[in-house]
């Protein structure tokens with residue numbers, strides 16, 4: 663039954679002009695699973711995330727979030743239904759503090775932009791929730807620092823905090839550790855594991871160390887199709903994946 667899945671892609675397709683980039687993608691993600699979407703450059707990973715989060719409307723097919731149809735809805739409506747996508751660092755409010763950035767995200771998720779009386783009543787709750795999120799992303803000691811003065815890794819942690827602030831149950835992270843050193847990456851994987859505990863997570867990831875450190879399941883996207891969706895061990899052993907993509911990447915990772 664479809665409602666047992668947190669997220670489903672059903673024969674999803676997306677054309678840009680005459681070129682079909684997503685070609686009948688199928689995926690069924692259970693609640694609480696952490697899934698890494700991998701695939702060669704240009705396979706359509708970012709496009710897939712843009713479809714799921716509502717930035718692009720699919721050409722055909724369906725997307726279901728907790729059994730509800732969301733394909734073609736605008737991003738804010740998909741967000742209201744419990745799906746949040748990480749924003750890039752450049753989307754932080756650089757002249758606001760770490761705390762204020764998170765509080766904005768909490769208030770936004772409460773949907774109180776236009777109802778001032780409700781806004782005041784809930785401000786205390788929002789403050790409390792923002793403090794909790796700060797502690798979760800381990801930036802409580804950087805609470806009053808302006809976002810523009812954070813280190814790169816701290817800014818990425820803040821980005822994750824903003825993504826989870828609204829309490830969404832399905833979280834999409836696009837290359838969360840890109841640009842980090844090896845030790846920062848290790849710490850960040852742990853942080854992501856903690857803050858997404860009990861949630862459904864989808865990441866796009868190129869770094870195989872991150873993939874194997876974070877994912878319960880791997881979805882392999884090749885030419886706009888999910889050619890495998892299984893545990894890391896099974897995907898690693900899958901001949902079709904080896905042939906299409908993973909063999910070369912794993913060989914590289916082993917020597918890198």
Ligand SMILES: Nc1ncnc2c1ncn2[C@@H]1O[C@H](COP(=O)(O)OP(=O)(O)OP(=O)(O)O)[C@@H](O)[C@H]1O
Nearest residue numbers: 678679683701702703704705706707708709710866
């Ligand atoms: N808005 C767009 N208009 C036209 N073509 C697009 C658009 N967005 C993406 N594409 C094309 O779709 C294909 C898939 O791109 P996408 O960025 O989704 O791949 P990806 O798997 O995320 O790649 P990478 O790993 O390199 O980031 C590429 O050939 C790209 O040029």
